[in-house]
Amino acid sequence: MMTTISLILIMILYLVDRARRRGVEEMARRAELAEALLGASPEATIVVDENERIRRFGNAAEKLFGYRADQVLDKPLSMLCCGGRSDPTELDLCHAVRLPAPGSGLCREIVISRTDGTTIDAQLRSRSIERDGRQWIIASVRSLTKERAVKAALYRHVDQLVMTKTALQRQNETLEMQVREQTAQLQIAKEAAEKANQAKSDFLANMSHELRTPLHAILSFARFGIGKNATADRDKLLGFFQRIESSGDTLLKLVNALLDFSKLEAGERSLDCEAVDLEELVAGVSGEFDALLREKDITLRRASSGTGALAYGDRERLSQIIRNLISNAVKFSPRGGDVRVSVHGGGQTVDLVVEDDGPGIPDDECEAVFDRFVQSKANRSNLGGTGLGLTICREIAALHHGDIRAERTHGKGARIHVTLPRWVPDRAADIAAETDVGSAVA
Numbered sequence: 001m002m003t004t005i006s007l008i009l010i011m012i013l014y015l016v017d018r019a020r021r022r023g024v025e026e027m028a029r030r031a032e033l034a035e036a037l038l039g040a041s042p043e044a045t046i047v048v049d050e051n052e053r054i055r056r057f058g059n060a061a062e063k064l065f066g067y068r069a070d071q072v073l074d075k076p077l078s079m080l081c082c083g084g085r086s087d088p089t090e091l092d093l094c095h096a097v098r099l100p101a102p103g104s105g106l107c108r109e110i111v112i113s114r115t116d117g118t119t120i121d122a123q124l125r126s127r128s129i130e131r132d133g134r135q136w137i138i139a140s141v142r143s144l145t146k147e148r149a150v151k152a153a154l155y156r157h158v159d160q161l162v163m164t165k166t167a168l169q170r171q172n173e174t175l176e177m178q179v180r181e182q183t184a185q186l187q188i189a190k191e192a193a194e195k196a197n198q199a200k201s202d203f204l205a206n207m208s209h210e211l212r213t214p215l216h217a218i219l220s221f222a223r224f225g226i227g228k229n230a231t232a233d234r235d236k237l238l239g240f241f242q243r244i245e246s247s248g249d250t251l252l253k254l255v256n257a258l259l260d261f262s263k264l265e266a267g268e269r270s271l272d273c274e275a276v277d278l279e280e281l282v283a284g285v286s287g288e289f290d291a292l293l294r295e296k297d298i299t300l301r302r303a304s305s306g307t308g309a310l311a312y313g314d315r316e317r318l319s320q321i322i323r324n325l326i327s328n329a330v331k332f333s334p335r336g337g338d339v340r341v342s343v344h345g346g347g348q349t350v351d352l353v354v355e356d357d358g359p360g361i362p363d364d365e366c367e368a369v370f371d372r373f374v375q376s377k378a379n380r381s382n383l384g385g386t387g388l389g390l391t392i393c394r395e396i397a398a399l400h401h402g403d404i405r406a407e408r409t410h411g412k413g414a415r416i417h418v419t420l421p422r423w424v425p426d427r428a429a430d431i432a433a434e435t436d437v438g439s440a441v442a
Helices: 004-042 059-063 143-228 234-266 276-297 315-334 389-399 425-435
Strands: 044-049 054-057 103-114 120-130 133-141 273-277 299-304 310-314 338-346 350-356 403-406 415-421
Touching: 004 143, 044 059, 059 103, 059 415, 120 143, 143 234, 273 276, 276 299, 276 315, 276 338, 276 350, 299 415, 310 315, 310 415, 315 338, 315 350, 315 389, 315 415, 389 403, 389 415
Parallel strands: 299 338
Antiparallel strands: 044 054, 044 133, 103 120, 120 133, 273 310, 338 350, 350 415, 403 415
8 A cells, every 4th residue: 555655656656757857858948949039130139127227138138238248147237328327318228128017118218338348329129028027128229320310311412402403403494494485585676677678678669759750850860861952942051061960960969878877887987076066067967958958948047056166076977967067957857848947055065956847756666767768657657868879977976975866745746856075175185085086086
């Protein structure tokens, strides 16, 4: 009986010991597996007990902190904190692992200290557990250096893209503005070219008529004179010669206008400047129109301010201005109308104003009428003309450093205003230098 009981007890003890050994082996295997997992973890893993002493220190933790495991095991966690001191910002490892109760966890960014004295921004994930009546903290630390470098690079790249986009937008806006400006300039140039081409066509058509008419008259009356030389009386022949002379004079004026314009265009701009009494010059030129004025029953009225009108310029060129302006005024004035010429001096200039009672110049054409080959729409008629008279007047006025302009009259006749430098005896040399003209100015 005793033997049987002893055998049973021995068997039980054997089974219990075997089970214990198996449990120990299983725990050892689990411990080995935990150690292997801890060592293989890509993140720095640290196990801390309730006394904040380090109990496990993985391979990744060795690389991150710069310590070997045997240097930190059983050591206080504070040796891994920033200089071992409390961080007032509570971003160090020591503050981060202090959890209020078992079972809780957190994830936050911290600052860790390495053996070489440098610090690294890192991310901490920790969990508090309780085993065998003890509290354990498992902390996983990951460096944020590479991640932040990548983020910084991405932010810089994004900023660069934004700056590039903004620069491209500005460049695009600049290009669009330049295209608009160039398009507008091209449109203006196109309109100017079309206008010049139309003016040229009008000029050629007008000139062909203007040149043909006196030429036909000259040839016709010359043929009449030749054919009737033997039979016609002297009065009739005289009439033929007068018609020939009149047509020749008209043709000469047209040719002279063209030649004057050609000279000015070619740069032949020499002046023989002197003191010129503008009132006397107007009186002399006006006399050339006496016959035409009587024929059209037009009165030419001259007026002056009485302050002296000595201009500094070329007598022949200034006569040409006066002649062109009076000719235009007489041409476009109605029968029985008036042409008014006034001269007055003041300050450093002398002013000449020519007015008539004709259809005038439209307000929007006061500048255009000085362009070559251009005639005012209000004055386009069978009266003829080259469209060069006012252009030549402006060129001559500019040579004297003067000015000529058509003033707005709102359809009540034309009013042309010429401003020229005034002759001052004591300042003759200064005036010559200021106007840059003299006895041989090119």
